[in-house]
Amino acid sequence: MSISVEVHDMTVAYHRRPVLWNVDVTLPSGVLIGVIGPNGAGKSTFLKAVLGLVPIASGWAKVLGQPLSKVRTRIGYIPQRESVDWEFPVSVKDVVLMGRYGRLGWVRRPGPEDNKAAMLALSTVGMETYSQRQIGQLSGGQQQRVFLARAIAQDADVYFMDEPFAGVDAATEAQIVEVLRGMRARGKTVLAVHHDLQTVAEYFDYVVLLNMRLVAAGPTSDVFTKENLHKTYGGRLTLLVDAAEAVRTATAKQIL
Amino acid sequence: MNEFIRLVLLQDPNTRVVLAGAGLLGVCAGVLGVFVVLRRRALVGDAIAHAALPGIGASFLIFGERNVVALLAGAFVFGLLGVLCIAAIQMWTRVKEDAALGIVLSSFFGLGLVLSRIAQSTPGGNKAGLDGYIFGKAASMVQSDVLVIALVAVTTLVVVAFFFKELRLVCFDRSFAASIGRPVGMIDFVLLALVCVCVIAGLPAVGVVLTAALLIIPAAGARFWTDRLGYLVFIAGLFGAGAACIGVAMSAALPIPAGSRGWPTGAMIVLAAAAIFMVSMLLAPQRGVLAAVARRVAFKRKMSLEHVLRAAYEVTEDRKPGGFSWSINEIVRHIDGQAGLQRIINRAVRAGLVKKYIHGTRAGQYTLTDDGAIEATRLVRAHRLWEHFLIRHADIAPDHVHRGADELEHILPTEMIRAIELELGSTLPPAPPSPHQVVQGVRLEGNP
Numbered sequence: 001m002s003i004s005v006e007v008h009d010m011t012v013a014y015h016r017r018p019v020l021w022n023v024d025v026t027l028p029s030g031v032l033i034g035v036i037g038p039n040g041a042g043k044s045t046f047l048k049a050v051l052g053l054v055p056i057a058s059g060w061a062k063v064l065g066q067p068l069s070k071v072r073t074r075i076g077y078i079p080q081r082e083s084v085d086w087e088f089p090v091s092v093k094d095v096v097l098m099g100r101y102g103r104l105g106w107v108r109r110p111g112p113e114d115n116k117a118a119m120l121a122l123s124t125v126g127m128e129t130y131s132q133r134q135i136g137q138l139s140g141g142q143q144q145r146v147f148l149a150r151a152i153a154q155d156a157d158v159y160f161m162d163e164p165f166a167g168v169d170a171a172t173e174a175q176i177v178e179v180l181r182g183m184r185a186r187g188k189t190v191l192a193v194h195h196d197l198q199t200v201a202e203y204f205d206y207v208v209l210l211n212m213r214l215v216a217a218g219p220t221s222d223v224f225t226k227e228n229l230h231k232t233y234g235g236r237l238t239l240l241v242d243a244a245e246a247v248r249t250a251t252a253k254q255i256l
Numbered sequence: 257m258n259e260f261i262r263l264v265l266l267q268d269p270n271t272r273v274v275l276a277g278a279g280l281l282g283v284c285a286g287v288l289g290v291f292v293v294l295r296r297r298a299l300v301g302d303a304i305a306h307a308a309l310p311g312i313g314a315s316f317l318i319f320g321e322r323n324v325v326a327l328l329a330g331a332f333v334f335g336l337l338g339v340l341c342i343a344a345i346q347m348w349t350r351v352k353e354d355a356a357l358g359i360v361l362s363s364f365f366g367l368g369l370v371l372s373r374i375a376q377s378t379p380g381g382n383k384a385g386l387d388g389y390i391f392g393k394a395a396s397m398v399q400s401d402v403l404v405i406a407l408v409a410v411t412t413l414v415v416v417a418f419f420f421k422e423l424r425l426v427c428f429d430r431s432f433a434a435s436i437g438r439p440v441g442m443i444d445f446v447l448l449a450l451v452c453v454c455v456i457a458g459l460p461a462v463g464v465v466l467t468a469a470l471l472i473i474p475a476a477g478a479r480f481w482t483d484r485l486g487y488l489v490f491i492a493g494l495f496g497a498g499a500a501c502i503g504v505a506m507s508a509a510l511p512i513p514a515g516s517r518g519w520p521t522g523a524m525i526v527l528a529a530a531a532i533f534m535v536s537m538l539l540a541p542q543r544g545v546l547a548a549v550a551r552r553v554a555f556k557r558k559m560s561l562e563h564v565l566r567a568a569y570e571v572t573e574d575r576k577p578g579g580f581s582w583s584i585n586e587i588v589r590h591i592d593g594q595a596g597l598q599r600i601i602n603r604a605v606r607a608g609l610v611k612k613y614i615h616g617t618r619a620g621q622y623t624l625t626d627d628g629a630i631e632a633t634r635l636v637r638a639h640r641l642w643e644h645f646l647i648r649h650a651d652i653a654p655d656h657v658h659r660g661a662d663e664l665e666h667i668l669p670t671e672m673i674r675a676i677e678l679e680l681g682s683t684l685p686p687a688p689p690s691p692h693q694v695v696q697g698v699r700l701e702g703n704p
Contacts, residue, residue, distance in 0.1 A: 075436075077431070077435035077436075079431045079435075083431060084428060085294075088294065088427070089479070089483050089485045090484075091484070098425055098429070101421060101422075101425060101436060102436035102437065107419065109421065134483040
């Protein structure tokens with residue numbers, strides 16, 4: 001089985017305060033991978049660090065066996081829905097077309113082929129009739145589906161999705177799962193931050209359990225166990241939290 | 257008056273120069289303003305303008321004469337320095353962006369005032385010339401000023417046209433832009449540098465104090481008219497140019513108060529922009545305040561009409577055919593009084609939903625027409641289905657459900673009503689009665 005994401009001794013800090021310590025993990029490709037952990041465990045940070053969106057303090061991450069800059073066009077990303085302003089003056093189709101910008105490069109405008117890809121992506125998520133709507137007129141579930149359509153339009157090999165199920169209704173959730181399975185059937189890999197422990201076993205083949213450090217990673221049937229969940233959620237890692245705080249205050253004192 | 261006619265007809269070459277300069281500046285600021293406002297960076301322009309003042313004072317002190325290029329270069333350097341200071345304060349201390357902005361803006365402005373006072377006391381220091389940079393003096397613009405502005409405007413428009421896609425992407429979704437490898441920091445910096453150049457080019461005409469308004473107000477006003485970024489940029493540019501030209505024209509044409517040195521052009525331009533904003537805010541067809549009020553009034557009217565239809569249905573629903581007429585008093589009793597009921601019923605009559613009996617024993621009474629009966633049945637259905645749904649599935653007490661349903665019956669889409677019918681289908685008797693004490697013996701038809 002080939003490797004989708006490989007992370008070696010990766011530590012990530014926000015404002016000098018470490019939020020992820022020394023993560024080592026190797027993930028297969030062609031599977032749906034759930035990134036699981038409590039609030040503040042560093043799940044979003046894990047995705048962002050692998051994508052180079054936040055600086056890595058130490059260690060490295062590779063995607064598809066190569067440094068990130070070599071494989072940008074083979075990577076898709078769905079940020080958290082609340083991270084953008086949905087009052088922004090763009091239409092649904094404009095947003096989906098952004099999925100094509102990576103291959104278009106600078107300056108060049110989307111052509112007929114990109115339009116076709118965008119409309120196809122919209123119909124995959126059942127939103128083709130909304131293509132001309134302003135994005136602010138959509139419900140939360142519809143907004144999430146627009147983001148998913150943008151990812152489909154990217155036609156990437158490895159997808160990073162930050163809470164794709166957050167704030168969506170049951171019908172939308174089922175539809176998104178359907179789309180993810182379709183992606184897997186076409187050999188694509190999906191890493192998704194996920195919150196609902198009830199559905200982990202049903203949705204994901206593989207899980208990454210995080211709580212400021214890697215607790216466990218592996219096939220869901222092996223790793224998604226009571227014991228590992230207890231390690232991930234039970235007992236706050238006071239020592240790690242305290243140490244992070246100590247690092248932050250120490251550096252802050254030197255500067256101030 | 258004569259002067260006004262000369263102005264309108266652009267007979268005065270000087271007026272032509274000034275209007276061209278102001279118009280180009282307005283286009284440039286309006287277009288850039290769209291992206292600045294969308295990036296939530298609206299006040300950065302203000303900081304740049306204020307931070308630029310010490311640069312003007314300093315270059316005057318160093319180069320002595322009023323050397324336009326040196327003045328603008330000094331302004332540019334200090335403007336950028338101000339922006340860097342804001343970033344540095346945020347990066348190295350716990351001071352937040354708004355406070356950092358306020359600190360830099362006022363300190364640089366203070367320094368600028370002190371420096372220009374010193375400059376004015378030096379030999380050759382022209383008091384009026386430097387004051388012009390604070391409040392704006394478009395009338396003093398000469399051809400070389402306009403050339404500078406034209407260069408800036410063309411550069412801005414070319415950059416925005418070429419990188420429209422990238423600017424939209426970075427303003428809308430930074431982290432996605434970064435994930436596909438766009439250098440978001442660089443794009444941000446280019447935008448900021450353009451804003452800086454535009455603000456500096458505008459300083460002689462609009463002045464330090466009010467330049468930021470030309471960035472913010474046209475963009476904010478244009479947002480009322482469109483949901484598309486392309487049109488937004490176009491309209492904002494138009495508004496900016498309009499405001500600048502109107503402001504210049506007014507400050508040239510209005511009689512100058514005795515004893516003063518003329519109208520401050522910057523202030524006139526900002527007032528013109530504010531007027532355009534006000535008109536947009538009030539009159540824009542979709543997002544304007546008046547349109548919103550009109551929508552609310554229309555919905556209120558629809559709601560009161562529908563309440564009467566439902567009342568007419570409910571007061572007659574357990575009667576035999578032939579007894580379906582009703583009087584206003586019955587409706588008043590049923591819906592607990594309602595102001596303007598007669599007018600609402602007249603409206604229903606005009607809409608063909610209600611018929612009034614003129615002759616015979618029932619003269620003065622009303623009845624629902626076929627159309628009215630269909631509509632009333634639909635409303636009663638929506639109302640009661642929602643009530644049943646709340647009671648069964650949301651565990652809400654029967655005496656609590658009426659008010660919510662009273663509003664929802666007007667807006668529940670057909671698909672949702674169907675969904676509720678399916679949801680309740682198996683447990684609901686074929687004729688769902690009203691779940692509370694208002695009416696009894698309800699018969700609804702067409703249960704799935």
